Amino acid sequence: MSDERWRCFVAVGIGDGLRADLRAAVAAWQRREDLAALAWSPAGGWHLTLAFLGATEPARVPGLLERLRDRAAAHGPMRLATGGLGGFPSAARARVAWLGVADPDGALAALAHDVRAALELDASAPFRAHITLARSRRVPVDLRGWLASAAAATPSGKIEVDRIVLVRSYLGGGPARHEPLGSVALGVPSLV
Secondary structure (H helix, E strand, C coil): CCCCCEEEEEEECCCHHHHHHHHHHHHHHCCCHHHCCEEECCHHHCCEEEEEEEEECHHHHHHHHHHHHHHHCCCCCEEEEEEEEEEECCCCCECEEEEEECCCCCHHHHHHHHHHHHCCCCCCCCCCCEEEEEEECCCCECCHHHHHHHHHHCCCCEEEECEEEEEEEECCCCCCEEEEEEEEECCCCCCC
16 A cells, blocks of 8 residues: 555636736736745646645545535536735735635635535635735735735636636645646536
8 A cells, every 4th residue: 555645625726817817917016025025826826725635645536526526516606706915814924925705605615615524624614715826935924015005906807616626736846736636517416
C-alpha cells in the first residue's frame, strides 16, 4: 500500500470573462509599493473554494466524486455577483487579499456546507465566499490604503455555478499548480 497523499480541495471555477478583467486589475495592483510583500496567485489558479480536504489517498478519489455527485444533485445552478476586496484575518493585518463573492440567499453557503458534510469535514465552520488573489510572503500586510483606493478599479462580474470540481494542488517550486480530478454537475440526479 502506498503512502502517497494528494493535497485536494473542492472548488468552483470563475469563468474566462471575470478572469480576464481581474487579471488586468491585478497587474496594476502588483505595481503598488504598499503591496510588495504579497505573493500574487497566478490567474489560471483563481477559483472559489468550497472545501479543503488536505492530504487525501489517491484511491479515495472515485468515492469522493460519488459523494459529491449525490450532494450536488440537491443543489441547482446559481449565478453569483463578485465585487469588493478584503483581507483575512483583517484589512489592517492581512495574510490574504481577496475578491468577494455575494451569496445573498445563502445558496452557495448551503452548497459548501453539504460538500463538507459529504466529505466528512467540519461543516460548522463559517463559509466566506471569496477568491484568493494574494498571500503575505512573511508578515501581515496593511491593506487599508489599497482597499480605499482600489474600489473603483475592482472588476465586478458573475460566476456561473453549475458544477463543482475536485482538484489536486501541487505545492513547491513556485506558485501552486492545480489539476482537476473530476467535476460534478449541480442539479443532476444520480442514475444509480
